[in-house]
Amino acid sequence: MSKYQWLGGVGAIALLSFGILLFSTDSQVFNFIYRSQLVLSPNSTSFPMWRDIPALAANIYLFNVTNPDQVTNEGAVPIVSEVGPFVFMESHHKTKLVWNANNTITYQQIRNWKHVPELTNGSLSDYITIVNPIAASIADLLRVSVPKSLHLLVDLFLRTEKEKIFVTHTANEIIFKGFDDPILKAMNDAKFIIKNFIPDGAFMDKFAFFYARNGSDWMDGVFNMYTGAGDTSKMGKVHSWNYSTQNFFPGTCGKVKGGAGEFFPPGLNKTYIELYSNDLCRTLRFDFNVTSSPRGIPTYEYTAGRNMFGNGSVNPDNKCFNPATVSLPSGVFNTSICRFGAPVFVSQPHFYLADPYYSSLVHGMRPNPEKHTTSLKIEPLSGVPVEVLAKFQLNVLIDKVPDVALFKHLPRSFVPVMWVENAAGVPDNMVFQMKLFAMLKDILQGVGWGMFGLGVGIMLILTVKFISRRKQEEDGGPLISEGLAEESDSENVFHE
Structure with missing residues (x-):
């Protein structure tokens, strides 16, 4: 030879x-590369992107009430028209990082919104009429917790202050800047008297749906998240929020669990994923829908289905979200327990997938699956989100209080105030890397x-x-x- x-x-x-x-x-080999590149550590490739996620678009739509006087004085069904979107670029920055010995990281998050006028339909100075969440909260307190013997005094106060159940303010005041309300001033002045009836967090100098949130590092709370070190099956999962593993709701509904949103564990399957939302103080479940390839990257698409906000009869797992004494048709989620008692209910936009009962109480809803579906497209091998479209609507409950003039003629209605769409995707400079990572096993x-x-x-x-x-x-x-x-x-x- x-x-x-x-x-x-x-x-x-x-x-x-x-x-x-x-x-x-x-x-x-894949797991070795995953652990060296994506498992979170101060020196990992994933750390800079996690600490400062690529800016995402926040499209905010407001609902203008066109017949406020008829609703207040005659009990007419509210009529609303959608205004917007008011477009912002939203950035997230993690701060106050603490790396823990149990393979978790504790952090807070600063969110900043920057208006994009050239993409906005309208102007932030446009005047819009909405249901007044402050007055609606007073009405709810009167119905639920304030003794009837005090209703007369409340009625006198509301008349004196000329409070309104519908208010007109600029879009900027409604979303971020905030507006004055006589009830807020009176509440702060009489805090020592009424503190037994009103949650402490409800005392504010102004009201806006995102008031004092722009640039704040405390509004989102304190997260404790698994880094994936030692056990990649926990990658990106929230261990606790505000130093607790159980929040607000009883039983399994109050358990803090699910992903924080930036990463999911590798090797996803075609069943469901869970995401913990600090805005809703609960875990959200997204069910597998289809496989898709946005920008050529193979993904599993998970969507918010009928079960997400289904009541206990539609989804038994949701039964503990609602008090035993409250029975609501399926399709909305009562956030009042984590929103200082305010009667705010979350749904999908235009009551998409909700019981027709809600659309019957307000005119102007036009649910559209193509426009109003929430979806998360995730590369299944790495667990990295490729395309996210999160869409949720805020609704304020109004209802009559017979012995208070301001609320005497009100119809029962879950009046939409706004819906928000957050849209995020893989940056251009990462598309090739994501494709390569998605095909890594096939390449090997x-x-x-x-x-x-x-x-x-x-x-x-x-x-x-x-x-x-x-x-x-x-x-x-x-x-x-x-x-x-x-x-x-x-x-x-x-x-x-």
């Missing part, structure tokens, strides 16, 4: 060995089989060459012997 044949044989054996190693240990297997095939090919070539050479040697041996014999005979004859 020549030196080159010997080297070829060694090379073939090496290719076969490495090929078998790659396609038989592709999962282990392909390279492994390629090396194995090349090794087999070389071995076959060497084997054929070896057999051919042996055959030539075997066939050529007798002929050479006969020729030598003939020459010997001839020489003997000649000498004679």
